[in-house]
Amino acid sequence: MVTLTDNAIGLIRRLTARPGVPDQAGLRIATGSGAGALTVGVVSGPLDGDHIVDSSGARVFLDAAAVRALDDKSLDAALQDGTVTFTVTDRPA
Template sequence: MLAVTDNAVAVIRDLTGQQNLPDGAGVRIASDPTQGALTMSLATSPQEGDQVVDTSGARLFLDGEAARVLDDKSLDAAVDANGAVQFEVGEQLS
């Protein structure tokens, strides 16, 4: 299952809090077959079939392909000096 770092938890909770989203909202990661990539967006709730990853109140909703691709990965995040959020996917540390 996707591991979420403390930094990513803080960023996700901040993003969902700033947007005045309802309790239970999170970040959805979905596959984009036309681009051969994953996309991220804010979501009020998971879509049918999504895997829900809840880490200390930071919720991620993964569609089936994203869950498969990210199963053994770790999600980290940072905010730069201009306030731009950057997420990074890496290998899980044992």
């Protein structure tokens, strides 16, 4: 299962704590249109069939293909010039 770095946890919590965002909101990662592509976005809640990862209050919803693609990965995040960037890396052994 994908793990979240401390940076990712903090930024996901900030994104989902904004005014007007529902309490059950989280970051959804799903398969994109290209081979190996993933889409990422803040959503109000999981879709049917999503797997939910909750790490210290940072909620991530994964579709079935994203679960498989990120099984042995780590999700990191960075904030630069007001833009959040997510990076997927192999989980350290």
